[in-house]
Amino acid sequence: MKIAVLLKMVPDLVEELEVDSTGKALDTEELKFKLNEFDDHALEEALLLGGEEDEVVALALEGEGNEKLLFTALAKGASRAVQLTGVQPGGSGEQATAFAAALAESSFDLILTGVQSVDDREGQLGPLLAARMGLPCVSVVTGVSVTDGGATVNKEYSGGVMAEFEVTLPAVLGIQSAQQPPRYAPVSKVRQMQQTATIESLTVGGAGGGAESEVTAMAPPEVGASAKMLDDAAALLEVLRGEGVA
Amino acid sequence: MGDHRYQEYVEKDDAVIDGIDVSGAWNRMWVPREVTEYDFTFLDRVTDLSGGESMGWCYECAECIGVCPVDNVGSYGPRKLYRKLQIGLDLFDHPDLWLCTTCRNCLRVCPKEVDMMQIMPAVREQAILNGNVPGELQEMLQNVAEYGNPMGESARKRMRWLKKFDEPVRDLSKEPGEVDVLWYVSDYFSYHPRGIDAAKAMVRVFNRLGVDFGVLGRNERCDGDSQRLCGETGLFEELAEHNHALFEQNPHERLVVSDPHAYNAFKNEYPKLTGTEYNVQHYTQFLAEKTEQLAGMFTGEFPRKVTFHDPCYLGRHNGEYEAPRTLIEAVPGIDFVEMFRCKEQGYCCGGGGGGMWLDGLTADHTFERLSENRVREAVDVGAEVLAVCCPYEVSRFEDAVKSTDNDGKLEVLDIIEILDSCLGDD
Numbered sequence: 001m002k003i004a005v006l007l008k009m010v011p012d013l014v015e016e017l018e019v020d021s022t023g024k025a026l027d028t029e030e031l032k033f034k035l036n037e038f039d040d041h042a043l044e045e046a047l048l049l050g051g052e053e054d055e056v057v058a059l060a061l062e063g064e065g066n067e068k069l070l071f072t073a074l075a076k077g078a079s080r081a082v083q084l085t086g087v088q089p090g091g092s093g094e095q096a097t098a099f100a101a102a103l104a105e106s107s108f109d110l111i112l113t114g115v116q117s118v119d120d121r122e123g124q125l126g127p128l129l130a131a132r133m134g135l136p137c138v139s140v141v142t143g144v145s146v147t148d149g150g151a152t153v154n155k156e157y158s159g160g161v162m163a164e165f166e167v168t169l170p171a172v173l174g175i176q177s178a179q180q181p182p183r184y185a186p187v188s189k190v191r192q193m194q195q196t197a198t199i200e201s202l203t204v205g206g207a208g209g210g211a212e213s214e215v216t217a218m219a220p221p222e223v224g225a226s227a228k229m230l231d232d233a234a235a236l237l238e239v240l241r242g243e244g245v246a
Numbered sequence: 247m248g249d250h251r252y253q254e255y256v257e258k259d260d261a262v263i264d265g266i267d268v269s270g271a272w273n274r275m276w277v278p279r280e281v282t283e284y285d286f287t288f289l290d291r292v293t294d295l296s297g298g299e300s301m302g303w304c305y306e307c308a309e310c311i312g313v314c315p316v317d318n319v320g321s322y323g324p325r326k327l328y329r330k331l332q333i334g335l336d337l338f339d340h341p342d343l344w345l346c347t348t349c350r351n352c353l354r355v356c357p358k359e360v361d362m363m364q365i366m367p368a369v370r371e372q373a374i375l376n377g378n379v380p381g382e383l384q385e386m387l388q389n390v391a392e393y394g395n396p397m398g399e400s401a402r403k404r405m406r407w408l409k410k411f412d413e414p415v416r417d418l419s420k421e422p423g424e425v426d427v428l429w430y431v432s433d434y435f436s437y438h439p440r441g442i443d444a445a446k447a448m449v450r451v452f453n454r455l456g457v458d459f460g461v462l463g464r465n466e467r468c469d470g471d472s473q474r475l476c477g478e479t480g481l482f483e484e485l486a487e488h489n490h491a492l493f494e495q496n497p498h499e500r501l502v503v504s505d506p507h508a509y510n511a512f513k514n515e516y517p518k519l520t521g522t523e524y525n526v527q528h529y530t531q532f533l534a535e536k537t538e539q540l541a542g543m544f545t546g547e548f549p550r551k552v553t554f555h556d557p558c559y560l561g562r563h564n565g566e567y568e569a570p571r572t573l574i575e576a577v578p579g580i581d582f583v584e585m586f587r588c589k590e591q592g593y594c595c596g597g598g599g600g601g602m603w604l605d606g607l608t609a610d611h612t613f614e615r616l617s618e619n620r621v622r623e624a625v626d627v628g629a630e631v632l633a634v635c636c637p638y639e640v641s642r643f644e645d646a647v648k649s650t651d652n653d654g655k656l657e658v659l660d661i662i663e664i665l666d667s668c669l670g671d672d
């Protein structure tokens with residue numbers, strides 16, 4: 001079995017986020033990036049699914065910090081790591097086009113990615129990629145088991161409703177959580193990978209992404225007027241009278 | 247003569263020798279029995295590791311058990327581990343691997359020099375490489391790897407504690423240049439609310455004394471010693487390289503640290519990697535040399551009954567018992583009392599060797615926290631204040647004061663806070 005995992009760096013929320021001068025994007029100057037948490041789960045699920053014979057390939061678009069990210073994936077147990085070059089980082093549509101071009105070359109049985117990422121919360125990469133490749137897609141996945149020629153997949157709906165799907169492979173899955181918490185990559189292993197392993201590079205043309213959502217404005221949330229604490233029932237009554245309720 | 251001599255491989259239920267009945271359990275020990283013929287597979291796995299060798303030197307005298315702080319609140323210690331390894335414990339995948347706080351008390355008494363400070367990191371390193379890391383510890387390691395501090399706080403906010411604090415502090419990341427004292431602030435003094443209280447006290451004391459000091463600011467990273475003892479060797483090396491480069495870039499006469507763990511790292515561990523000797527002092531050592539100057543400057547008193555907890559990494563690991571006591575005794579009006587377990591025999595707070603981030607796991611295998619045990623002792627000697635000089639301890643002991651129902655009876659203060667309180671406003 002061959003499993004692809006798509007990884008992406010997102011702004012790390014330990015830093016204060018600031019909007020840049022265009023008013024449409026985050027100021028990347030002061031940002032620190034980290035692996036999207038859901039992608040970490042996708043990687044973990046892939047590593048749990050992949051046995052001795054299987055191949056787990058981690059893919060990421062070229063970008064700051066992505067080499068370290070891919071070496072970390074190798075340290076955790078991925079068999080290969082591929083960085084896609086020649087793509088302008090854009091929205092989910094452009095990313096889907098780039099990944100589709102990269103994945104078309106080789107025959108994967110499963111393509112896993114995080115259900116969404118903290119930067120746009122769109123959750124569109126999986127579905128758009130599946131559409132581009134003509135594959136089935138299940139998102140919000142919390143469990144995968146591979147069967148003969150297919151996979152049984154658990155999907156979580158709102159209100160805690162769970163559904164079980166049978167999917168034919170190859171398929172694209174948007175992972176919400178792996179069956180175990182993502183494993184730790186010992187620093188010595190990461191360093192060893194940095195010295196001994198290579199990250200393959202694959203050039204994919206900027207083929208455009210189709211319809212994209214466009215950010216028209218970005219602003220920090222407005223701070224609401226603070227709540228007023230009332231001391232006693234009389235004060236409450238006064239407020240209610242003022243509102244014409246009592 | 248009976249014929250027992252000729253049948254020594256036969257176990258006898260009844261043994262009568264020369265008419266005397268000597269039947270009893272002991273007569274079955276004439277020949278080796280199965281239970282004394284061990285399968286050494288599991289022990290060998292430990293002793294085969296570089297650093298794990300001394301586990302095999304144990305001759306089961308049990309000296310160590312009486313002094314092991316974890317055995318005091320549960321069942322643990324090198325001899326017990328040795329015995330379990332003989333009868334098939336897979337230490338690489340067992341909670342016993344994470345209970346040792348590397349307090350060094352067993353090594354102090356062990357006639358055979360069985361060294362848990364070597365054994366634990368060696369076995370833990372393999373466990374981590376095999377993916378066996380307790381969840382709470384993994385979170386800490388990930389934070390340190392990602393942000394350079396165990397709390398997972400932004401590295402850029404390492405100097406945020408200086409906000410709304412108008413004492414001068416030279417941040418060498420902004421104002422480079424030579425200083426007499428390069429003060430390594432450490433994680434807890436930078437980020438933990440109670441650590442920040444102590445860090446501010448340190449600044450005030452330094453400034454009153456006219457110390458020419460600077461800090462590394464947002465570039466400073468965790469010293470890595472506890473991570474090393476947790477078995478994360480690669481992370482320790484990365485941090486050591488980072489901090490070493492900063493020490494080289496910022497010329498200074500001496501390195502003064504707030505944290506005994508950092509002291510141990512810079513004094514004993516960094517040199518093995520970098521080949522450099524650091525002129526390092528724990529802050530109590532640096533200030534103890536200035537006791538006379540301090541004494542002449544005290545304007546206030548501290549008229550309270552105070553006891554002192556020796557940090558394992560200043561005391562047993564590095565033999566410094568006097569500097570903190572010199573400072574405490576110099577405080578005007580103080581009534582100093584020792585606890586029974588002090589100096590070489592000091593009890594461990596439970597935070598060393600990764601224990602700081604293993605409270606959940608440890609709680610499952612002990613009947614009370616080490617810090618709780620220690621707090622009870624401080625209350626027993628009648629202390630109103632438990633003085634400490636390790637940044638791990640204030641939060642640990644304050645929690646323990648609450649959980650042992652001693653809230654209001656015992657206050658936990660860093661020595662630097664006590665000194666600062668007697669120095670007045672300028």
Ligand code: SF4
Nearest residue numbers: 304307308310325356
């Ligand atoms: S003191 Fe040393 S030799 Fe004695 S039981 Fe403990 S580890 Fe073994």
Ligand code: SF4
Nearest residue numbers: 314346347349350352
């Ligand atoms: S180092 Fe301390 S905690 Fe560890 S076994 Fe020895 S006495 Fe016990």
